[in-house]
Each structure stands twice: as structure tokens, then as C-alpha cells.
Amino acid sequence: MEKMRFLASVAAFALAMLPVTSHATIDTIAVDVGISVFKTMPIGVVPFAEKKSIDWIEEKPHLIVTRDANLSGRFDVVSSDKFDLPLFSKTHAKHYITGKVTPVGKLLKVECFLYASQTKDVMLGESYTVEQKDMRRALHQFFDQVIYRLWGERGVASTKLAYVSKIDGVKQVVVSDYDGFHRSQITRDTTISMMPVWMKGNAGLYYVNFKTHRPKLYSKTFGGVERSVFPQLEQTYSPAVNPKTGELLFSSTVDGKTDLYIGDPSTGRAKKFAYLKSNQTSPAWSPYASEVLFTSDRGGGPQIFAMGKDGSDLRRVTFMGRYNERASWSPEGDRIAYTSMDAGHMNIYTCALDGSDIVQLTSNAGNNEHPTWSPDGKLIAFASNRSGSYQIYIMRKDGSNVTRITNSGENTSPTWSFFYDDFKQPTKGR
Amino acid sequence: MKNFVKLAVVASAAALCLVACAKQQQPQTEPEAAPAPAAAAPAAEPNADSLAAEQARLEAERLAAERARLEAERARLEALINQIMSEDVYFDFDRSELTEKAKELLAQVGELLIKEERFTITIEGHTDARGTEDYNFTLGAKRAMKVKEFLIAYGVDGKRMDSVSYGKEAPKVEGSTEEAYSQNRRANFRVNIKE
Numbered sequence: 123m124e125k126m127r128f129l130a131s132v133a134a135f136a137l138a139m140l141p142v143t144s145h146a147t148i149d150t151i152a153v154d155v156g157i158s159v160f161k162t163m164p165i166g167v168v169p170f171a172e173k174k175s176i177d178w179i180e181e182k183p184h185l186i187v188t189r190d191a192n193l194s195g196r197f198d199v200v201s202s203d204k205f206d207l208p209l210f211s212k213t214h215a216k217h218y219i220t221g222k223v224t225p226v227g228k229l230l231k232v233e234c235f236l237y238a239s240q241t242k243d244v245m246l247g248e249s250y251t252v253e254q255k256d257m258r259r260a261l262h263q264f265f266d267q268v269i270y271r272l273w274g275e276r277g278v279a280s281t282k283l284a285y286v287s288k289i290d291g292v293k294q295v296v297v298s299d300y301d302g303f304h305r306s307q308i309t310r311d312t313t314i315s316m317m318p319v320w321m322k323g324n325a326g327l328y329y330v331n332f333k334t335h336r337p338k339l340y341s342k343t344f345g346g347v348e349r350s351v352f353p354q355l356e357q358t359y360s361p362a363v364n365p366k367t368g369e370l371l372f373s374s375t376v377d378g379k380t381d382l383y384i385g386d387p388s389t390g391r392a393k394k395f396a397y398l399k400s401n402q403t404s405p406a407w408s409p410y411a412s413e414v415l416f417t418s419d420r421g422g423g424p425q426i427f428a429m430g431k432d433g434s435d436l437r438r439v440t441f442m443g444r445y446n447e448r449a450s451w452s453p454e455g456d457r458i459a460y461t462s463m464d465a466g467h468m469n470i471y472t473c474a475l476d477g478s479d480i481v482q483l484t485s486n487a488g489n490n491e492h493p494t495w496s497p498d499g500k501l502i503a504f505a506s507n508r509s510g511s512y513q514i515y516i517m518r519k520d521g522s523n524v525t526r527i528t529n530s531g532e533n534t535s536p537t538w539s540f541f542y543d544d545f546k547q548p549t550k551g552r
Numbered sequence: 553m554k555n556f557v558k559l560a561v562v563a564s565a566a567a568l569c570l571v572a573c574a575k576q577q578q579p580q581t582e583p584e585a586a587p588a589p590a591a592a593a594p595a596a597e598p599n600a601d602s603l604a605a606e607q608a609r610l611e612a613e614r615l616a617a618e619r620a621r622l623e624a625e626r627a628r629l630e631a632l633i634n635q636i637m638s639e640d641v642y643f644d645f646d647r648s649e650l651t652e653k654a655k656e657l658l659a660q661v662g663e664l665l666i667k668e669e670r671f672t673i674t675i676e677g678h679t680d681a682r683g684t685e686d687y688n689f690t691l692g693a694k695r696a697m698k699v700k701e702f703l704i705a706y707g708v709d710g711k712r713m714d715s716v717s718y719g720k721e722a723p724k725v726e727g728s729t730e731e732a733y734s735q736n737r738r739a740n741f742r743v744n745i746k747e
Contacts, residue, residue, distance in 0.1 A: 293721075314721050316685060335674070335742075336716040337689060357693070357716060360686045373686070378697020378715055380690040401694070404686040417687060423646055424687045445646075447684045466682055491684065535685065 163272065164198045165191055166210045166218025166239060170232070173224040179254055183232060186258050187219050190265040190279045193301060193525055195500045195518040210239040217245065219268065230254055234264040236271060246271050258303060276541055278496045283503060284308070284318035284327055285514055285528075285536040293534075295329045297344075300496070300503075300538070302514065302527030308342060319361050320539045322368035328361045328387070339372060341387060352385050352392045362405040362414075365540065371395060371405040371414060382416060396433055404448045408455065415439070415449040415458060426460055428475070439477040446471075448492065452519070453499035459483075459519075461491045470504055472519070483521030494538045495519075503527075505534040632668060633743040636661055640724070641699055643737045645680070648694035650702060658699060661741070662706035674742040675699045675715045678722060680733035685719055692717030699739045712746075 170183040181189075184201075191197040200215040210218060221234040229251050236246035246267055250260035262279040269277030278300055287296045289307065295318045298305040309315035313332040320327060326343030328351060337359040339351040351370070352358055360373040370392075374383050380401040385392025396402065400420035407414055412431055417424045426449045429436040440446035445463035452459065457472045468489040473480045484490035487508035494503050496516075503516045512532045517524040639661050641654040650658070665671055677696030679688040696715035704710045725735040 316721070332718075332721070337719070357689075359689050373689070375689065375693040375717060378693045378700070380693055401690045403690050404684065419687075419690065424684075445683065447687050461684060463683060468683070 162196060162198045164200050164213050164215040165272075166200045166202055166206075166213075166215040167191065168202055168205055168218055168220035170221040170223050170234075173222065176223060176225060176230070180257055183221060183223060183234075183257065183261055184219075186261045187234075187265060189301060190262060191219075192523070193501070193516055193527075194265075194269065194277055194279065195523060196269065196273060196277075205242075207239060215239055217272065226251055228253070230257060232257055232260055234261065236268050259299070262299065262301075276498055278498050278501065278538075278541075280542055281497060282324070282539040283494075283514065283527075283536045284320060284329075284539070285505075286316050286318065286534045287528075288532040295327060297327070298528075300516075300527075302529075308344075309348075316535060317359060317361060318535070319363050319537050322363055322365065322540065324539045324542060328363065328370065330359045330361075339370075351387050352383075352390065354390075355383065355392060358383075360403045360405065362407055364407055364411045365409065366411040371407065373403040373405070396429070406448075406450045408451045409453050410455075413451075415451060417447050417449070426458070426477075439475070440473070441477060442480060450493060450495060452495050453497055457519070459493040459495065459502055461493065470502070470521075481521070483517065483519075484524075490515075492535050494536050496538050497541045503536045503538055505536060629668075629745065632664055632671075636664060636671075636673070636741050636743055640738045640740045641695075642734065643695055643739075645733070645737065646683075646691065648691065648698050650698055654699075655702065658702050659706060662703050662708050665703065665708045665712065666706075670746045672712045672744045672746050673714070674744070675713060675739055676722075676742060677715065677717045677739050678724070678736055679720045680736040681720050681723060681728060682733065683720070685721070688719035689717050692719045695737075695739050 167184050167188050188199050188201065191199045200210060200213045200218075202209055205218070205220070216239055218237050218239055219235065220237070221232060224231040230253070231249065231251045233249045234247070235244055237243065238245055248264045248267060250257070250264070252260050259280070265279040266277040269275060269279070281300045282297055283300055284295060284297050286293050287305070287307075288294075292312060293314045293316055294307055294311070295309045295315045296305050296307050308318070308327060309329065309331065311331055311333060315329055315331045318327045318329040321341070321343070326341060326346060328339055328341050330337045331340050336357045338353070339358040339361055340348050341351050342348045355374045357375040358372055362371045363369075364371065368388075369384055369386050371382060371384050373380050380403055381398070382395040382402045382405055383392045384395040398418065398420070400418040402416050402418050404417040405414055406416070413428055414431060415426060415428050418427050423444045424447045425438060426440040426446050427436060427438050439449070439458065440460065443462050443464055447461050449458050449460040452472075456475070458475060459470060459472045461468050462471050468491040469485055470483045470490050470493045471480055472483060483502070484504070484506070488506055490504055490506045490508070492505045495501070496503070500519060501516055502519055503514060505512050506515050509526070512534045513526055514528040514533045514536050515524050515526050639657050641657055642651065643649070643654075644651070665673065675696040677692035677694070677699075679691050683691075693715070696717060700710065700713050700715045703713060720736070723732070723736045724738065725732040
């Protein structure tokens with residue numbers, strides 16, 4: 123069995139690596155087999171050498187890399203003050219990361235390296251000359267290169283989250299890096315803003331605002347102006363962006379009846395998506411936008427349903443419990459994450475596409491809701507009030523390794539960005 | 553939060569009333585004020601001054617009476633508006649059916665609306681803090697609609713009523729106790745005055 127799994131993983135890896143020529147060491151690759159088995163790769167992290175003493179305002183580079191490695195869900199970090207072959211050997215850390223920082227005028231030159239522990243061969247090297255405040259993002263870029271080199275997949279260290287922050291008592295839409303750093307406020311209204319989702323290509327956000335005393339959809343590109351989206355429709359909310367076309371699927375309520383609509387924000391045209399007797403909300407697209415998930419109250423309470431984009435093959439997905447809501451389709455296509463209420467508490471679950479194989483990811487820790495998949499499908503961000511106030515957390519898709527990424531105020535409703543298209547495949551090690 | 557919303561609502565309703573009253577008042581006063589000096593100037597008779605003074609006194613009296621009447625009307629409307637806005641209708645968890653108590657209250661609101669034909673209302677549906685934002689919008693919408701349907705059946709013209717859902721976004725009471733939840737599962741009214 124173990125051998126078969128190994129062969130399968132080698133085959134999977136070989137397939138993944140086909141388009142790139144790489145000498146990456148195949149025997150270190152871990153592939154997660156089944157949903158609840160999350161294999162991680164040990165990796166050494168050594169503090170970066172500093173030429174001249176540096177006045178650190180930000181975290182030191184090796185700490186940023188360590189956080190990326192931990193958050194990624196892919197690695198077990200082996201921290202060491204210096205290169206330590208016996209330690210790396212004992213912990214099976216076949217690679218380690220370190221680097222060098224040199225002040226260049228007001229800037230910092232940050233050289234980052236991924237080494238093979240046994241041979242000390244450089245597997246990857248990148249150099250960034252940046253202001254200290256931009257060093258974190260440079261290291262995120264480097265870390266995504268590391269993931270690509272070792273896993274043959276894109277990592278999420280350079281992605282972002284949009285979420286809702288209570289600022290001076292009003293819910294506002296904000297954006298931060300995926301690790302919670304570099305938060306910037308997007309809406310500045312005196313009325314509630316909520317439900318942010320990313321435009322295709324991460325050019326901006328769609329969200330809901332109450333300035334007209336009712337929920338209405340708006341769009342705002344980063345650095346651009348706010349526009350009303352589908353102003354011809356009544357109360358509009360619950361937006362979901364088609365990852366292939368950029369179309370919006372959303373809810374609109376007319377005379378107390380809520381239906382799904384589909385529209386193209388670039389033309390402003392929208393039409394009813396499905397004619398159903400029930401109320402429908404919380405739409406979500408499959409990764410290739412051929413199918414949608416949504417919530418319907420046809421059974422009284424909220425339950426999750428699926429159907430084809432053309433309205434075909436309507437089927438109920440969830441049957442356990444009375445309150446299953448806000449489904450989202452994993453980027454790998456094989457699982458659905460959703461929120462379920464039991465005894466007044468919200469918790470996050472995943473299930474197979476047919477509703478079987480239910481796995482509860484959170485329990486006994488306040489309310490846990492609004493799961494959103496990382497674009498690589500390895501992680502789920504969500505909001506929880508387990509600490510007293512609502513904050514954003516990231517966990518692996520099996521519910522392990524829960525890490526809080528926001529600390530103050532009240533933060534809810536995270537949605538993960540798409541991949542940024544400017545990712546460059548790593549150059550060969552020097 | 554609730555207090556803030558309510559104050560804002562009262563303020564906007566009051567402001568609307570004042571605007572409405574002011575607009576009504578202007579057409580009545582201006583035509584009379586304008587001819588008075590026009591009549592006085594060309595006549596130039598000895599008793600023109602006393603005539604003008606008498607006219608001004610009568611006009612001032614009339615305006616004062618009008619002001620008092622408008623003030624009384626405004627106070628009466630404000631009391632009615634406040635009464636309607638304080639009539640929150642409550643619901644059971646994840647339900648939108650009207651309770652017997654809700655129906656009794658709504659019958660009173662319906663009676664007021666039938667008498668005061670200038671009132672138009674927005675019915676706001678709300679939910680408690682439990683559950684998702686999305687589903688709670690649909691639930692709040694169902695609650696507001698149930699109220700609207702009841703009032704239509706009672707005899708209020710549906711065109712005078714708008715329904716909107718706030719989901720769980722505008723709680724009346726903060727907190728995560730059943731007491732707070734039960735206060736927040738409600739529909740309430742915003743009153744406007746049609747000219």
C-alpha cells in the first residue's frame with residue numbers, strides 16, 4: 123500500500139513537472155492522499171546573514187519565511203541558528219532556506235537561497251533590492267518560488283484576502299496580504315459595507331453597501347472609483363465571480379422573494395439565473411465554472427444544492443442537520459466547504475460533491491464561519507469568535523494547523539484572492 | 553447601534569415632515585404678501601399707512617395661527633410616526649410566520665395607515681445574529697414581506713409600502729443571549745410623508 127502510494131505520488135509529481143525542466147529531488151515530494159492525511163515536508167530555516175548591522179522595523183527575513191512555511195500547510199519548519207547537518211538529517215529536512223541582507227543606501231539587498239542540505243547545492247536563488255517595508259512581499263515572492271521548485275505547484279504566499287473590518291463602529295471592506303499584514307481600507311462609507319469578493323484578475327472588488335438603505339452591489343477597482351453594479355435591480359447581494367468569464371452570480375430580492383441572477387458587470391446586463399419556487403442565495407462556482415452551488419430554503423431551512431450552469435441536473439447536496447449554508451467549491455474540484463449550524467453554533471465542514479464523506483473541521487471553539495479556499499486548494503481561511511471577538515484564521519483543508527492572522531477590532535467574511543497572474547516560474551539554481 | 557438607527561430614522565422622518573410642511577406653506581403665504589405693498593404704494597392715501605399696518609397685523613395673526621396649526625399637525629404626525637416606528641413585530645427563530653401578537657399590532661398600524669393617507673412606509677426585516685449574512689438577508693426579506701402581505705390584506709394600498717431586508721446587520725440589541733436574539737428577530741417601520 124505504502125509503495126503504491128509512493129508510486130502514485132511519483133507519477134503525480136512527474137505529471138505536474140512535465141512542462142518544466144527541473145532536477146528537483148523527487149523522493150522528497152509528499153502528496154496528500156485523501157482529505158484527512160496532510161503530509162508535510164520538513165524544511166530548515168536559518169537566519170539570514172547581515173552585512174553591517176540593520177535597524178529592523180519589520181520582522182527579520184527568516185521569521186517571515188518561517189511564517190510563510192507554517193501558513194502554507196506544506197512544510198514543517200526546522201529552525202536552526204546556523205547550518206546544522208546533523209539536525210537537518212535527523213529531522214529529514216532535505217532542504218533549507220537562508221540568505222544575506224546588505225544595506226544599499228536606504229534600501230536593503232536581500233539575497234535568498236534554497237539549498238539542498240546534503241550537498242549544499244543552491245537549488246534556487248533570488249535577489250531583491252527593496253525598501254525595508256517591501257521586504258515582506260519580496261520574501262513572499264521568493265517563498266512561492268520555493269514551493270514551485272519543491273512541489274511543482276503555485277503557492278499562495280503572494281495572494282491576498284479581502285474581508286470586513288469594523289472601523290469606528292462601521293463595517294468596512296479591507297484588503298490585506300494573505301498573512302494579515304499590509305491591511306488597506308477599500309471602502310470609507312458611513313453605512314455598512316460587506317460581502318467583498320474579488321474581480322477576475324484581482325483588479326478590484328465587488329461588495330455590498332447600504333447607502334441607499336438597502337443592500338446593493340458596488341464595484342471598485344484598486345485605486346479607482348466606486349460604481350453601482352446592476353442598479354436596475356432591487357436589493358442585490360451575495361456576489362460570486364465566475365473564475366473563467368468574470369460574470370457575476372448574485373442574489374436579488376424583489377417583494378420578499380430572493381432569486382439568483384447572472385450578469386455581466388461590463389455591460390450592466392443581468393437576467394434571472396433560475397426560476398425556482400424557493401428562495402436562493404450564496405451562489406458559488408465550480409473551478410471551471412460549469413456548475414454552481416447555492417443555498418435554497420425549499421425544505422424550510424437552508425440546504426445546499428448544485429446544478430449545471432445551464433440550469434440542468436438540479437440536486438440537493440446536504441441532508442445532515444437543519445442549517446447548511448454558504449458552500450464553496452475547492453479549487454481542486456473534489457470537495458465542498460460549507461457552514462453548518464448546530465445548537466446555535468456555526469461550524470465549518472467539508473463534504474464530497476455528492477454530500478457524502480462529511481468532515482467537521484472546527485468544533486468547540488465559538489462560531490466558525492465563512493470558509494474561503496486558498497487558490498492552491500491547500501488552505502481554508504474563515505472567521506471565528508473563539509477568542510471573544512471575530513477574527514480571521516487560516517487552517518489546512520483538513521482542519522489542522524489553525525493560525526490567527528488578525529488581532530484587533532472585529533474582522534469577518536474573508537474571501538481569498540485568485541492567483542496573481544504575474545507569477546514567474548523560477549530560474550534554475552545558480 | 554439600534555438607538556443610532558432609530559434616531560437617524562426619526563430625524564429623517566421629522567426632516568421630511570418639515571420639508572413637506574414648508575413646501576405646503578409657501579404657496580399660501582407668498583401671493584398674499586406680494587400684492588400688499590403693490591396696493592399701498594400707488595394709492596398714497598392718508599390712511600394707507602394704518603390700512604397697511606392693519607393688513608400686516610392680520611397677516612401676522614393669520615401666519616401665527618397657521619404656524620400653530622402646522623406645529624400641532626406636525627406634533628400629531630410625529631406622534632403617529634413614533635407610534636408606528638415603535639411597533640416592532642417579532643418572529644420565532646428561522647421563521648417568518650406572524651404570531652398572534654404580531655397580527656394585533658399590525659392591525660393597529662394598518663388602521664393608522666388607512667387614516668393617514670399621506671404616509672408611506674418602508675418595512676424593514678431583521679434577523680438575530682446567528683447564521684450567515686447571506687441567508688439572513690433572505691430571511692429578513694421574508695419577514696418584511698409577511699408584514700406587507702398582512703397590511704395589504706388589512707386594506708392598505710400595497711403601493712404605499714416598500715419592503716427591505718437588513719439581515720443581521722442592524723440589531724436592535726447587542727449581545728448573544730436569547731433575550732437579545734428575540735429582540736432582534738423583528739420587522740420595523742420607517743415612515744415617510746407623501747406630498
